[in-house]
Amino acid sequence: MKPYLVASQVSFHRHSEAVFQPVDLNLLPAALCVVTGANGSGKTTLIRTLAGILPVSEGSLERNAAMAFIGHRPGIKDDLTCIENLSFMQRFYPSHPTREALGAHQALKQAGLGCHVRRLAGHLSAGQRRRLALARLLVSPADVWLLDEPYTSLDTAACQWVDGLLDHHLASHGAAIVTAHQRQPALTHTIDRLEVIAGARAT
Numbered sequence: 001m002k003p004y005l006v007a008s009q010v011s012f013h014r015h016s017e018a019v020f021q022p023v024d025l026n027l028l029p030a031a032l033c034v035v036t037g038a039n040g041s042g043k044t045t046l047i048r049t050l051a052g053i054l055p056v057s058e059g060s061l062e063r064n065a066a067m068a069f070i071g072h073r074p075g076i077k078d079d080l081t082c083i084e085n086l087s088f089m090q091r092f093y094p095s096h097p098t099r100e101a102l103g104a105h106q107a108l109k110q111a112g113l114g115c116h117v118r119r120l121a122g123h124l125s126a127g128q129r130r131r132l133a134l135a136r137l138l139v140s141p142a143d144v145w146l147l148d149e150p151y152t153s154l155d156t157a158a159c160q161w162v163d164g165l166l167d168h169h170l171a172s173h174g175a176a177i178v179t180a181h182q183r184q185p186a187l188t189h190t191i192d193r194l195e196v197i198a199g200a201r202a203t
Helices: 043-051 082-092 104-110 126-134 156-171
Strands: 005-011 023-027 032-036 058-063 067-070 144-148 175-179 191-195
Touching: 005 043, 023 175, 032 043, 043 067, 043 144, 043 175, 082 104, 082 126, 126 156, 156 175
Parallel strands: 032 175, 032 191, 067 144, 144 175
Antiparallel strands: 005 023, 005 058
């Protein structure tokens, strides 16, 4: 079985110093890797490097699948409505041809935002904004999800919704890498864990 993502001694340097110690990772279909570590250890930097947003300073990184990245900031436009935001995401991030995409209205309903279709995103609560950002995974599905602190600002019911999304994704041979500080995924599938250790820059 070919891995979706292979990282070999990957690190990212800022001002010639490593943000985190070198990482090895072999992400297979139907696998979930939870990235943990102390505050400032480089979890966000690592997942942004794996996503290709930041360059690899040392080591090698091989991507063999379509990827969807959702950062700690929701990345939505406050002056657009919920449906406009999600429709834009659907056009900007095309779906992987082997995965079924939901329509924007259906995705909003699943995210618990069915009553806020025409509401400006800037008027949503922090938890609602997070759910709107995560609904992108439904309208523009990819093989690999790279999620930076997806449980931030969510209540218990919304956290369980995210768990359900992850479980369904893994059951369809998708894979995910999730950074977590407090709330951890509670899934029926096996969870691998990777602890990030700060590099020289943080010492």
